[in-house]
Amino acid sequence: MNIIGLTGGIASGKSTVSSFFRQKGAAVLDADRIARELSEPGGKLHAEYVHHFGAEVLQSDGTLNRRRIGQIVFSDPQQKQWLDAVSHPAIRAELLRKLEQKRNEKQRLILLDIPLLFESGWDKMADKTCLVYVDESVQLQRLMKRDGYTRREAQDRIAAQMPLEEKKKRADYLIDNNGSLMDTVQQAEELWKEWIHGGLS
Template identity: 35%
Template sequence: MLVIGLTGSIGTGKSEAARQLEALGASIISADQVGHEAYTPNTEAWEQVVVAFGDDILQEDGEIDRKKLGAVVFSDPGQLDRLNQIMHPRMARMVSDKIEVLRGQGVGVVVVEAALLFEAGWDSLVEEVWVTDSPEKIVIERLKQRNGMSEEEARKRISSQMDRSERLERSDAVIDNSGDMAGLESVIKELWDRRVAV
């Protein structure tokens, strides 16, 4: 079984790349989905996050309001580190368990989609790392249009993640997503044919 880590800065098309890889036959493990599972009310991670960041981050139903939490952690690198120290080890165990379940099912290719793959140390869970990449100017425009962020918010979010050049240097393959969907699909299909379907 081939386990690929799919990473890239926010707004570079990771989720779309994951959908396209799934259409080619890969099984996808989404770090966002694993994070949602880890935030389940009254779990150990949930309790530690609430203790660390206060009841203000909770919705009425007890769920963590990820937008409120995001507003806190993405404006303060120390708070982001604090959250990551709570969440990353738990999520790594969950991702590892999911990989093993898929291995047991005889799955051929697994893609772990995670914006913070390197920062969380999850590159040790995969055999190859593929990174989606777009110029910062394009990313900022996407975040303004798709997420309704101001330019300042978009820049803060981008700067909270690993430096682009370091991410590219540490990756095995780069998925250039500076064009349209058809261009992305073409890049992914070519990469799949070259690295997976051999």
């Protein structure tokens, strides 16, 4: 059984690659999905966020206004530090619980889909790591288009992550997503064959 840590800068195409590996049969554990589940009403993080940020981060249906929280934390390093300190232990605990469950199911390949894989130190959970990357200019345009962010909002989110060149140095495998979808899928296909049939080098 192999455990791969998959990461990528925001709007780099990591989710596309993760979906490809899921379709191939990998058991995917998505840290962002876990974070969303924990911050839904009744989840472990929901009450903490509301208590800290106040009612301004609540929408009319009681769910969190994620964009408003993002505006707060990405413009104030202390708020970002608080958010990470509160959310990371809860997300990590749930991720480890699900990982143990997948181990017991004897899955051939487990993919840890974690945006802040290196920043959080969670790459230690994986046997090997894989980075999906694009040039920063492409990343900025994709993020603004995808999420409707202003240039400043997009730049703040990119700046909050580890520089791409540092991630490239740390990753065991790279997927260049600057080209076409077909190019990206071809790279992912080659890695899948290597991980499943050739083992991890």
